[in-house]
Amino acid sequence: MSSGVWFPTLGLVAWLCCLSLGPVQGGKILVLPVDGSHWLSMKILVKELSRRGHDVLVMVPECSLLMKGSDSYKTEIYKVPYTKDDLDxxxxxxxxxxxxxxxxITDLFVNVERLVNFTSMQVKGCESLLNNHPLMTRLREEGFDLLLTDPFLPCGSVLAHMFSIPAVYFLRGLPFDLDSKASQRPSPLSYVPLAFTGNTDIMTFPQRVKNMVMFFVESYMCKVVYSHFDDLVSRYIGDGMTYKDLLGHADFWLLRYDFVFEWPRPLLPNMAFIGGINCGNASPLPEDLEEFVDGSGDDGFIVFTLGSMVSIMPEEKAQHFFDAFRQIPQRVVWRYTGVPPVDAPKNVKLMKWLPQNDLLAHPKAKVFITHGGTHGVYEGICNAVPMLMFPLFGDQGDNVHRMVSRGVAEKLEIYDVTAEKVVTALNNLIHDKSYKEKIMEMSAIHLDRPVEPLELAVFWTEFIIKHKGAKHLRIAAHELNWIQYHSLDVIGFLVIILLTVLFVTFKCCLFCTRKCFRKGTSKKKKE
Amino acid sequence: MSSGVWFPTLGLVAWLCCLSLGPVQGGKILVLPVDGSHWLSMKILVKELSRRGHDVLVMVPECSLLMKGSDSYKTEIYKVPYTKDDLDxxxxxxxxxxxxxxxxITDLFVNVERLVNFTSMQVKGCESLLNNHPLMTRLREEGFDLLLTDPFLPCGSVLAHMFSIPAVYFLRGLPFDLDSKASQRPSPLSYVPLAFTGNTDIMTFPQRVKNMVMFFVESYMCKVVYSHFDDLVSRYIGDGMTYKDLLGHADFWLLRYDFVFEWPRPLLPNMAFIGGINCGNASPLPEDLEEFVDGSGDDGFIVFTLGSMVSIMPEEKAQHFFDAFRQIPQRVVWRYTGVPPVDAPKNVKLMKWLPQNDLLAHPKAKVFITHGGTHGVYEGICNAVPMLMFPLFGDQGDNVHRMVSRGVAEKLEIYDVTAEKVVTALNNLIHDKSYKEKIMEMSAIHLDRPVEPLELAVFWTEFIIKHKGAKHLRIAAHELNWIQYHSLDVIGFLVIILLTVLFVTFKCCLFCTRKCFRKGTSKKKKE
Known part of the structure; x- marks a missing residue:
């Protein structure tokens, strides 16, 4: 046996060419994205796939927030039953x-209500697409090789199933961990903390009780939240299929996190971790911005944004921040489109949109004030900038909890923010060196990976195209029902066998004892 | 937010340099290998680590089968209480x-007996090393950064614990799936088939019953097989630690398979799959061998070897093979050191040692006759050569079962082999095109990976050195006992709460009912 690095021989190369190994040529990819910040990271993959020669078609609703046409990929605009005003x-x-x-106490329920409101309009848009028969026929006839979607909305999964093409899912995670449930990823409640519990992976007994109780609450909430998705799936696919069942058909899961951020937990062979895919290469800052941040001297500057959706806040809320920034020597770059007060401090620069990653990559960036969306969190991690976090909704509370638990961030509530709280938190983050040290360690671990996240996402997408899926990575749990999965039928059967054996043995012993006893008695009688 | 591929900025680069990102310089690695075929693949990683500038020291027992000194890495020969004759x-x-x-019926027990006999001598060698106090002191003072070992034997794990250095495990899998048990990898019995059951990942009800029964047998066997390992661990480490507990401290698991070969099952963040690491680059064949195989014309040739340990067989057994090869048009290259018969057929070339991977990489290789060791199996997969398999012992039966189930191999038993059986199997493998097609597909999938196995193994080894372990990849299950892991305490607690609530409610209702009833009765009495 010879050793060393593997290189294919000539004969093998000939076979492999037949099997179209190597960069796949001209795959046809249909993309069903989710609007808003979800699209921002998926766009990176879509552009890269297009750049590598794939024929990519992105479905865009005629009214959208952040999705637009592009020279990098084709788009198909489809009608939706709402206007831009409705959406806004x-x-x-x-x-x-x-x-x-x-x-x-109602945190969870408020979040659920917001979530249902947030998605219901987009689900209507999805229905409108599915009912557009001429467009559906045209898409089907295109003969796509793969469907790339964010399963936060059900449209992509339904289309993949209807067109019988492999599906690749691109996501941070679904509400109530539906992605884990659907993929049948083992998630022991004893060390996999559920959302909204405030638990980490190491839990005390009361925390584990809370985790278990939340599991039952989640199971109920899951039914409520996904009921309109289930309806849609059952109407367009039938077979009594739920959205969870449909998701279980995924060929591959591209998960937008890693274990620097997420608590370590089991995974499945058809999952890859692409956290940090959005930490693009930092471009130079515009001249005036560079001048502003560079002029901050040794004190450095603070980047402040509450995400792609929130650029404004009530004036009295904003006043707290202006008051706080007046008290610190750092400069502040703030994405804020509200009306600034007359006496706005000079160290604050307000912008309508800011180059977040480029700013965080600047060596003078001291703190990142963020709402805790995963895009921002990963840009903070990549560039090793400690964070002051104001979770707003959805998974942000849990994202913030992860960062605070790891000692790289402080958390404040937007509801009861005051200038003093902001100043104290910022001073802690800047002057207590442990925040910076810990996030530098976190960043170093995050960036030390065998393949860059974008490269990995492209690899698996092309893999699924080339091999028409990834059956060899699909666990057989999908063929089992709940009773079979947990071997309850087998345990029941073995218990019955055991009891029968015990019963028969007992009866035999009883029979023998009686026999002996009778013999003894009859002998005695005879005597 | 900007998009695109990530490149660190200047400021970040400065930090990352402090954290020694990039190729780690001069890590000190102590290697405790396992003799025999296990060493052949580990040697590939050891050589590569050494080539990349690490200071690698390999511990070699003074009597060994395949381990020798080398110019590529340093070796330290240690005394063992047996001679080469004892070992042979x-x-x-x-x-x-x-x-x-x-x-x-006794297959399992015979295998266990062989396993215990096979390891007991090497365990004595290990003890001899651990008792060599001057050597131990010297090794401890060397200040190694990492211990690389194959946990098939316990010496490496014990040393890593004694020296408090991170441990990277390099293995195919331990008998009775001890690696999964120790790493707390979830392995549902409903779709993860156990060894010696002949099950695949898709099981009927009786097969699942068999799997469950085997689980109990295995649990017992595990105690028997690893009892002398447990003794050793408890003597040298104490704290009532078992070998399983010790293995649970692993920093990283390099697993020598992938899901082309293995049934898909859950994994853990600190595992990487390096199946095929031994499929080295095929070198040109020696001139006479090239002439022999090339002269086989369109019929091609067969590669026949039963692994690094078995180059001889009883004469009457060998005669069956000679008789079979006489009847086929293919040429045969056979690793056989026995005495050939006078009338040995001309199409057979006997060799003392053969360049297995180089031969399999030859485009005229038609069939690989093998015992089903994973090294050979992966060389067959890499080079897409269908196999005729004669499992001999250990995991080989299960390896063969995997390949036969996937339709890329036929299996025969060495006990009752006949010339006819061999001829029929070879003809099937050569003339039924499905074997070749399936193994070509398998090979294409296996070879299509984001990182080459050797590169991946080096990456994770260097990662563990740079970051002094990989705590962020370690699941918190290791902090829990069996009851906590399965949440039995939490379930018990919730059941008690539920019963108490029910009981109190019932008592309250009863009390109220009685009260009402009494009132009614006394009213009636009064009336």
């Missing part, structure tokens, strides 16, 4: 609600 | 037993 109105309601504190 | 004698007894058929 819906998002405004969501945004306005973020600054009002709900009683903490 | 022990292996001869093992090899002789392989050609005698045990009753199939």
């Amino acid at each position: 109105g819906s998002f405004k309601r969501l945004k306005d609600s973020l600054f009002i504190k709900p009683p903490s | 004698g022990s292996f001869k007894r093992l090899k002789d037993s392989l050609f005698i058929k045990p009753p199939s």
Whole structure:
């Protein structure tokens, strides 16, 4: 046996060519994205696939927030039964609600209500697409090799199933861990903390009880939240299929996190971790911005944004931040489209949109004030900038909890923020060196990986195209029902066997004892 | 937010340099290998680590089968309480037993007995190393950064624990799946088939019952097989630690398979799959061998070897093979050191040692006759050569079962082999195109990977050195006992709460009912 690195021989190369190994040529990819920040990271993969010669078609609803046409890929605009005003109105309601504190016991329910409101309009858009028969026929006839989608909305999964093409899912995670449930990823409740529990992977007994109770609450909530998805799936696919069942058909899961951020937990062979895919190469800053941040001297500067959706806040809320920034020597770059006060401090630069990653990559960036969306969190990790976090909704509370638990961030609530709280938190983050040290360690581990996230995402997408799926990575749990999966039928059977054996043995012993006893008695009688 | 591929900025580069990202310089690695074929693949990684500038020291027992000194890495020869004759004698007894058929019901027990005999001598060697105090002191003072070992024997794990250095495990899998048990990898019995059951990942009800029964048998066997390992661990480490507990401290598992070969099953964050690491680059064949195989014309040739340990077989057994080869048009290259018969057919070339991978990489290789060791199996997969398999002992039966189930191999038993059986199997493998097609598909999938196995093994070894372990990849299950892991305490607690609530409610209702009833009765009485 010879050793060393493997290189294919000539004969093998000939075979492999037949099997179209190596960069796949001209795969036809249909993309069903989710609007908003979800699209921002998927776009990176879509552009790269297109750059590598794939024929990519992105489905875009005629009213959208962040999705537009592009020279890098083809788009197909489809009609939706709502106007841009409806969409903006819906998002405004969501945004306005973020600054009002709900009683903490109802946190989960408020989040669920927001989630259902947030998705219901987009689900209507999805239905409108599925009912567009001429477009559906045309898409089907295109003969796509693969469907790339974010399963936060059900449209892509339904299309993949209807067109019988492999599906690759691109996501951070679904509400109530539906992705884990659907993929049958083992998630022991004893060390996999559920959302909204505030638990980490190491739990005390009461925390484990809370985790278990939350499991039952989640199971119920899951039914509520996904009921309109289930309806849609059952109407367009039938067979009594639920959305969870449909997701179980995924060929591959591209998960937008890694174990620097997420608590370590079991995974499945058809999963890859692409956390940090959005930490693009930092471009030079525009001249005026570079001048502003560079002029911050040794004190450095702070980057402040609450994500792609929230660029405004009630004036009295904003006033707290202006008051706080007046008290610190750092400069602040803030994405804020509200009206600034007359006495706005000079160390604050307000912008309509800011180059977040480029700013965080600047060596003078000291703190990142963020809402805790995973895109921002990963840009903070990549560039090793400690964070002051204001979770607003959805998974942000859990994202923030992860960063705070790891000692790289401080958390404040937007509901009861004051200038003092902000100043204290910023001073802690800047002057207590442990925040910076820990996030530098975290960043170093995150960036030390065998393949870059974008490269990995492209690899697996092309793999699924080349090999028409990845059956060899699919666990056989999908062929089992709940009773079979947990071997309850087998355990029941073995218990019956055991009891029968015990019963028969007992009866035999009883029979023998009686026989002996009778013999003894009759002998005695005879005597 | 900007998009695109990530490149660190200047400021970040400065930090990362402090954290020694990039190729680690001069890590000090202590290697505790396992003799025999296990060493052949580990040697590939050891050589590569050494080539990349690491200071590698390999511990070699003074009597060994395949381990030798090398210019590529340093070796330290240590004394063992047995001679080369003892070692050869022990292996001869093992090899002789392989050609005698045990009753199939005792298959498992015979394998266990062979395993215990096979390891006990090497465990004595390990003890001798651990008792060599001057050497131990010297090794401890060397200040190694990492211990690389094959946990098939316990010496490496014990040393890593004693020296408090991170441990990387390099293995195919341990008998009775101890690696999964120790790493707390979830392995549901409903779709993860156990060894010696002949099950695949898709099981009927009786097969699942068999799997469950085997689980109990295995649990018992595990105690028997690893009892002398447990003794050793408890003597040298104490704390009532078992070998399984010790293995649970692994920093990283390099697993020598992938899901082309293995049934898909859950994995853990600190595992990487390096199956095929031994498929080295095929070198040109020696001139006479090239002439022999090339002269086989369109009929091609067959590669025949039963692994690194078995190059001889009883004469009457060999005669069957000679008789079979006489009847086929293919040429045969056979690793056989026995005495050939006078009338040995001309199409057979006997060799003492053959360049297995180089031969399999030859485009005229038609069939690979093998015992089903994973090294050979992966060389067959890499080069897409269908196999005729004669499992001899250990995991080979299961390896063969995997390949036969996937339709890329035929299996025969060495006990009752006849010329006719061999000829029929070879003709099937050569003339039924499905074998070749399936193994070509398998090979294409196996070879299509984001990182080459050797590169991946080096990456993770260097990662563990740079970051002094991989705590962020370690599941918190290791902090839990069996009851906590399965949440039995939490379930018990919740059941008690539920019963108490029910009981109190019932008592309250009863009390109220009685109260009402009494009132009614006294009213009636009064009336």
